Amino acid sequence: MIDELLVVRAQLGERAALAELVARWRVPIWTYVRRMLDAERADDVTQEIWPAVVRGLSRLREPGRFVPWLFTIARRSVTDRLRSEYAQEREILVLFHLEDLSVEDCARICQVPVGTVKSRLDRARRLLREHLDGKGHRP
Known part of the structure; x- marks a missing residue:
């Protein structure tokens, strides 16, 4: 009930209500x-979530649904980050292992330092090893 009232007040432009919502939910979201x-x-x-909340708050039609709405924004932000990182890691694997390019060429293509390419390859290999170990495959 408190959150619902704070949402309505924030939607009406009361900055103190918005600040209180952020204060109440900052730690649980983090x-x-x-x-x-x-x-x-x-x-x-987390730094990306709060501006999205502020931008979207006026469009929240059911103030009583604030908490699920807030966690949905947080979930999408986490998913977007993981998807982005997975795509970058996959890109390096394709370029290096399937296209047979050098680490230096991969770095130029992806516009990242050579060390970043090496760390992404190392992380990808480790994740693959862990996945295969979990499936019962041993080297």
Whole structure:
């Protein structure tokens, strides 16, 4: 009930109500995101969530649905981050292993440092190894 009243007040332009909503939900949202990502990425993603909340709050038609709406925004932000990172890691794997390009060429194509290419390859190999170990495949 408190959140619903704060949402209505914030929708009417009351900055103090918006600040109170953020204060009430900042830690629970960060905790949720942190459970999905490491601490550094959780901080980055959480920073992206609140502007989206502020931009979309006026379009929230059911103020009583604020909490599920808020967590939906957080979930989408986490998913977008993971999808983006997965695509970058996959891109390096395709270029290096399937297209048979050098680490240097992969770095030029992806416009990242050579060290980034190496770390993405290392992480991808580790994830693949863990996945195969989980399926009972041993090297």
